[in-house]
Amino acid sequence: MFTYNGGVNEQTDAIAIDVFHAIADPTRRSLLEMVAEGERPVNVLAEAFDMSRPAVSQHLRVLREAGLVTERKVGRERRYRLRAAPLREVRDWVRQYEWFWKERFDALGDYLEGGS
Amino acid sequence: MSEPDIIQEVFYPYPPERVWSALTNPSAMARWLLPNDFAPRQGHRFTLRAPAEDGWPASVACEVLEVEQPRRLVFSWQDGPHRPVTRVAITLSRALGGTLLRLEHSGFASGGQRQVSRRLHRRWRQRLPRLFQLQVDAAALTEELFVYVTEPRAATRNRLPVVDELLSIRGVGVPVELLESMVLDGVDERQDVVDLVTGFLDRPGVVSLPA
Numbered sequence: 001m002f003t004y005n006g007g008v009n010e011q012t013d014a015i016a017i018d019v020f021h022a023i024a025d026p027t028r029r030s031l032l033e034m035v036a037e038g039e040r041p042v043n044v045l046a047e048a049f050d051m052s053r054p055a056v057s058q059h060l061r062v063l064r065e066a067g068l069v070t071e072r073k074v075g076r077e078r079r080y081r082l083r084a085a086p087l088r089e090v091r092d093w094v095r096q097y098e099w100f101w102k103e104r105f106d107a108l109g110d111y112l113e114g115g116s
Numbered sequence: 117m118s119e120p121d122i123i124q125e126v127f128y129p130y131p132p133e134r135v136w137s138a139l140t141n142p143s144a145m146a147r148w149l150l151p152n153d154f155a156p157r158q159g160h161r162f163t164l165r166a167p168a169e170d171g172w173p174a175s176v177a178c179e180v181l182e183v184e185q186p187r188r189l190v191f192s193w194q195d196g197p198h199r200p201v202t203r204v205a206i207t208l209s210r211a212l213g214g215t216l217l218r219l220e221h222s223g224f225a226s227g228g229q230r231q232v233s234r235r236l237h238r239r240w241r242q243r244l245p246r247l248f249q250l251q252v253d254a255a256a257l258t259e260e261l262f263v264y265v266t267e268p269r270a271a272t273r274n275r276l277p278v279v280d281e282l283l284s285i286r287g288v289g290v291p292v293e294l295l296e297s298m299v300l301d302g303v304d305e306r307q308d309v310v311d312l313v314t315g316f317l318d319r320p321g322v323v324s325l326p327a
Contacts, residue, residue: 020200023228032228036235082232090229094121101219105126108148108217112130112138 019086022066027051028059032082035069039081119227120205120220129214136186136208139217150176156183162191178204193221200224 022028027049034040034048046056060080063069068087069080128135138144140156150164157180164176181203182190190205202223209216 017198017200020225023232024225029228029231032232033235036232084232087229087232090224090226091233094224094226097221097224098122098124101122101124101221104149105124105217105219108135108138109126109128111144111148112128112135 018066019068019090022062022068023087023090025059025062027056028063031056031059031063031080032068035080035082036084039072039079041074042078042080045080120222121202121224121226122219122221124219126217126219127211127214128217132186132208132210132215135215135217139206139208140183140185140189154178154180156180156185156189158183193223 023032030048031045034045042053042057042060045060046053049056060069060071064071064080066086068083070083072079072081138148140154142152142154145152145154150166152162152164154160154162160180162178162180164178166174166176177192177194179192180189181192182188182205186208188205188207190203192201193204194201200223202221205220205222207218207220209218
């Protein structure tokens, strides 16, 4: 079988679904790409999108709650930067399933060969 | 539905009917997949029960979405109450001398992860040489990088002295983000990290202090 990094518990489950929800949206993925270039103030981020600033702020909030960005106040300005570690969970999870299915289909082959 | 996150193809030297039978018979399924209460009927909800092993979710909640004997089986797959519902599609096609099985497992949103990783990758390729022009102890930096890469948890990371030192130097860029991007680029083997760091330190013009 395979194991999850750090085991499975309620907390990591909750973190994971937030992360998946967050990166499933194209606007939020674009925001992540922008902050992947470096820290960006909210107005710079908002200008890049054809939507209201509150709408962009809402997307940033989803990303923040998923632990994918961090927010910092400088004067009256809010600045965002990427926190990439949760993305590793996504990658690890997919990799673990790659292994899982490979093993399972090997087992299916063994089963077929056994003729039982 | 976006493109599948996992695609695998396996050839079995048996006709599709036989593979289908092993694929969908609950007792056969228990042998190759997991103990289950599966039935090949659209809308049937079933549970895959995993042996109590470290880290593996106790059960996977599934629902049969499509059954087309002996060609196609699709079911949902949720490995924890707070996990996203993913989708497993298994398609059998007749091939010369047997059957080609194709698996598509989707719903992980890994496209988003890859998109951001590509951006990070590009960025650290540009910035890494600059990072290693800093006058820091190469061996210690390698060690810290390794610890960082294998333990990317904020609490641990913030106590790493070399990383702290890097962060305290002005005009460095953002080393912590660089390291995170290494994590995402899959530089997660010790030797890879050592090679990477050594490679940069060996470049002409790069200043490093004796260890």
